[in-house]
Amino acid sequence: MSDNELELKKLYWQCRRGMLELDVLLSPFVQEVYPSLSLEDQASFKKLLTCEDQDLFGWFMQREEPGDADLKRIVKIILDRVQPS
Template sequence: MFDKKRYGRLKWACRRGMLELDVLFMPFAETGFNELSDHQQEVFERLLTSDDPDLYAWFMGHQPCDDTEFSQMIKHILSRVKV
């Protein structure tokens, strides 16, 4: 479970060096994160530790993600966030 401090760090990690990623992660953290299961929240937190170029390639469909949990989370985020 995410306490206020951990959730604050997670929201800070959603701020990326690429605007394309910011517009995906920030709205999702605000509106979709709390609806995830505890395990899914941890997967999202781990996903945010990935490098921006990898995240960009995965989210834009330029490259498949080999991590099954990450791939499922990416699909979920894309289905929730309208850009």
């Protein structure tokens, strides 16, 4: 198994948060989109996974916005993927 495959498996497990609303956003994103992100956006996604579930939930439900610009960008990328134009 390559390093990239190991990284994706690790990220996939980190995406399993125990909150269905987060799981349905994060798990498919890491499998389908993460590999094509820039290195900066990949780093932002990894940073996002260190955040508390309640913060993530608020951001993805668009009740709040992250104060950090990198997190704000990756949240937007994830939401743009699932929201109609």
